[in-house]
Amino acid sequence: MCVGIPMQVKSLPSEGRAVCVGRGQTENLDVMLLGNVEAGDWVLAWNGMAVKKITPERAVQVDKALDAVEAAMNGGTPDVNDAFADIVANTGKLPPHLQKQLEGKK
Known part of the structure; x- marks a missing residue:
């Protein structure tokens, strides 16, 4: 990775x-x-x-995620919901191109 x-x-x-x-x-x-x-x-x-x-917004998201990983590596308990908000918001959702394929098979 x-x-x-x-x-x-x-x-x-x-x-x-x-x-x-x-x-x-x-x-x-x-x-x-x-x-x-x-x-x-x-x-x-x-x-x-x-x-x-x-984008500047994406830079902030990545920085938060890196801060959380660093905190976890140092024994801390980061706020995962904030650090990985973009992932948390998409939990359980398929990417649009896969959702279209799924809907087409119904």
Whole structure:
């Protein structure tokens, strides 16, 4: 399993590179996979690369989930309903494309 870290683009020092900040660290990431990236954009960083653009709201969700995992690893009891609200809200629901298939078989 890999975990993307939400980071915000602060500057673009050269073509295909972005200085990004997130979770208390600064990294110079390869952004060639993303096409047009601008200062202020949010990305998921993994292994020295920005692999996906995300919204600021999604960055907050991912940060909450990472905070919860870190707390659990340190013996804490995180609020799972808050940390994984997007998953909790979808519990028991099929993705739309599978729901359509199920409805088509009735």
